[in-house]
Amino acid sequence: MSTLELDGVEKAYDDRTVVGPINLTLASGAFCTIVGASGCGKSTLLKLLLGQERPTRGAILLDGEPLKTEPDPRRGIVYQRYSVFPHLTAAQNVRLGLELRHGDPVFGLCFGATRRSLRAQALALLAAVGLKESADRYPVQLSGGMQQRLALAQALACKPPLLLLDEPFGALDPGNRAAMHELLTQLWHEHGMTVVMVTHDLPEAFGLGTRMLVLDRPDDLAANDGARITYDLPLRAPTVATADAQTP
Amino acid sequence: MTRLMNRRPGRVSALLLTALPFVLLVFAYQSASSIRLAENPQDRLLPAFSTMADAMKRMAIEPDRRTGERLLIADTKASLVRLASGVALGALFGLLVGVLAGLLPTAGSALSPFLAAFAMVPPLSILPILFITLGIDELSKIVLIAIGVGPFIARDLEARVRELPTEELIKAQTLGAGSWLTLWRIVLPQMLPRLLDAIRLSLGAAWLFLIAAEAIAATEGLGYRIFLVRRYLAMDIILPYVLCITALAWLTDFAVRRLSRLLFPWYALQVEPGRNA
Numbered sequence: 001m002s003t004l005e006l007d008g009v010e011k012a013y014d015d016r017t018v019v020g021p022i023n024l025t026l027a028s029g030a031f032c033t034i035v036g037a038s039g040c041g042k043s044t045l046l047k048l049l050l051g052q053e054r055p056t057r058g059a060i061l062l063d064g065e066p067l068k069t070e071p072d073p074r075r076g077i078v079y080q081r082y083s084v085f086p087h088l089t090a091a092q093n094v095r096l097g098l099e100l101r102h103g104d105p106v107f108g109l110c111f112g113a114t115r116r117s118l119r120a121q122a123l124a125l126l127a128a129v130g131l132k133e134s135a136d137r138y139p140v141q142l143s144g145g146m147q148q149r150l151a152l153a154q155a156l157a158c159k160p161p162l163l164l165l166d167e168p169f170g171a172l173d174p175g176n177r178a179a180m181h182e183l184l185t186q187l188w189h190e191h192g193m194t195v196v197m198v199t200h201d202l203p204e205a206f207g208l209g210t211r212m213l214v215l216d217r218p219d220d221l222a223a224n225d226g227a228r229i230t231y232d233l234p235l236r237a238p239t240v241a242t243a244d245a246q247t248p
Numbered sequence: 249m250t251r252l253m254n255r256r257p258g259r260v261s262a263l264l265l266t267a268l269p270f271v272l273l274v275f276a277y278q279s280a281s282s283i284r285l286a287e288n289p290q291d292r293l294l295p296a297f298s299t300m301a302d303a304m305k306r307m308a309i310e311p312d313r314r315t316g317e318r319l320l321i322a323d324t325k326a327s328l329v330r331l332a333s334g335v336a337l338g339a340l341f342g343l344l345v346g347v348l349a350g351l352l353p354t355a356g357s358a359l360s361p362f363l364a365a366f367a368m369v370p371p372l373s374i375l376p377i378l379f380i381t382l383g384i385d386e387l388s389k390i391v392l393i394a395i396g397v398g399p400f401i402a403r404d405l406e407a408r409v410r411e412l413p414t415e416e417l418i419k420a421q422t423l424g425a426g427s428w429l430t431l432w433r434i435v436l437p438q439m440l441p442r443l444l445d446a447i448r449l450s451l452g453a454a455w456l457f458l459i460a461a462e463a464i465a466a467t468e469g470l471g472y473r474i475f476l477v478r479r480y481l482a483m484d485i486i487l488p489y490v491l492c493i494t495a496l497a498w499l500t501d502f503a504v505r506r507l508s509r510l511l512f513p514w515y516a517l518q519v520e521p522g523r524n525a
Contacts, residue, residue: 050418050422052418070421071418071421071422072421072422072424073422073423073424075422076422077418077419077422079415079419081413081415082413082415082416082419083415083419085416085419085420085434085438086438086514086515086518087437087438087512087514087515088514096423096433097423097424100420100423100424100425100429100433101424105428105429106428106429106432107429107432107433108425108429108432108433138513138514138517139514140514140517140518141517154423155422157423158422158423158424160422
């Protein structure tokens with residue numbers, strides 16, 4: 001259960017409203033795609049959802065609880081670039097979130113049985129995104145598509161109820177992108193998290209989402225008004241996360 | 249005909265071209281030296297290679313009559329210990345301050361402007377202060393080197409931390425890391441190879457401070473020796489010593505580079521793509 005609610009959310013920089021006010025309720029397990037022209041405030045909206053920016057007005061609720069105004073493990077993120085850590089191997093990248101959660105509070109290190117179990121979990125996740133063979137390679141040794149697979153596995157390791165995607169496949173070639181769409185859809189079915197994806201690619205937005213939002217600043221808006229949702233298209237029914245869809 | 253900018257030397261010619269300036273330098277010295285020696289066999293300014301070899305044999309192989317030590321060995325050891333201690337101290341300071349100032353905005357506000365100002369103090373100008381307060385023994389020399397390279401390393405690392413993509417820091421937080429975990433697990437490990445880079449870049453300055461301090465007050469050391477024998481115009485000792493210092497500087501640089509590649513293969517791969525770990 002992870003319903004996302006935006007209640008009159010607005011973001012202003014120096015009295016200039018960039019986004020909002022936005023009112024929106026996303027059902028649990030929804031896959032919401034957001035499109036809009038460059039500079040229309042998509043990234044700002046995503047930063048608000050991520051907790052990287054604080055809304056000037058309004059509140060963001062996940063399952064009825066206000067989200068913290070700094071990033072936390074309730075929200076996973078995959079960026080177009082720089083999503084994985086260059087100094088860690090693929091397996092270490094996936095394990096990081098698990099170790100930070102289960103390890104000691106200063107160094108985040110785990111030992112013994114915990115360590116072995118986290119290792120196994122990380123390898124299973126790597127296998128799920130097709131990177132089993134590359135477990136001991138560094139991100140720089142992986143192709144762009146493989147890096148994004150790794151980023152997905154890393155974000156999902158923490159089982160975030162809300163997964164945010166910031167043009168995650170924007171830098172991939174069409175073949176790779178199609179494969180990633182398939183993988184993402186499959187992972188979403190398995191994990192049942194709520195997804196918010198910002199993209200430039202209209203077919204992608206239509207093809208993946210259960211609901212598509214268009215963010216825009218209509219010409220008739222007053223100069224001081226922010227971008228808002230101009231179209232809200234339901235595309236297909238959200239998946240229902242079933243009990244047997246639990247991941248290891 | 250291929251343009252000059254598109255023409256690459258083959259392996260043999262590349263090797264010859266590499267050797268060329270070295271050979272030319274040796275040849276130029278040799279000719280100048282023999283011309284002067286032909287005019288005046290007592291000339292001390294440009295000693296023959298054989299004279300320098302003799303002098304080095306005295307310095308490196310035969311024990312000194314007064315101390316019973318081999319001077320070149322003792323000098324090298326004393327200098328390297330000072331250099332290593334000073335650079336290590338400066339690097340530790342630089343890593344600590346740089347990472348904190350780069351990662352935590354509060355620490356940055358407190359340290360950054362101060363560091364920028366402090367780094368402008370010419371280290372040699374405070375050498376007298378160090379001699380007065382810390383004495384003329386080892387400590388003042390080590391502290392001079394540390395003060396000379398520390399702020400540089402700190403400022404460099406601060407900039408390197410700020411260069412880390414914001415995405416990485418946000419990502420770490422979504423994986424459950426707070427400030428300390430981010431520092432230990434994300435920032436510090438990525439700064440270590442960059443610290444080695446900063447150390448390599450500051451080694452030249454470190455040698456400068458070392459030799460300056462040794463020239464003024466020391467009883468052994470490479471810098472002390474060349475300034476000591478300068479009184480006797482002993483170019484046959486000074487020149488090989490300079491060569492020795494240069495070789496040591498080159499070797500340390502080489503060793504640090506190797507160490508970095510060995511310890512941080514992911515960094516070497518980033519900096520030099522195409523090379524395989």
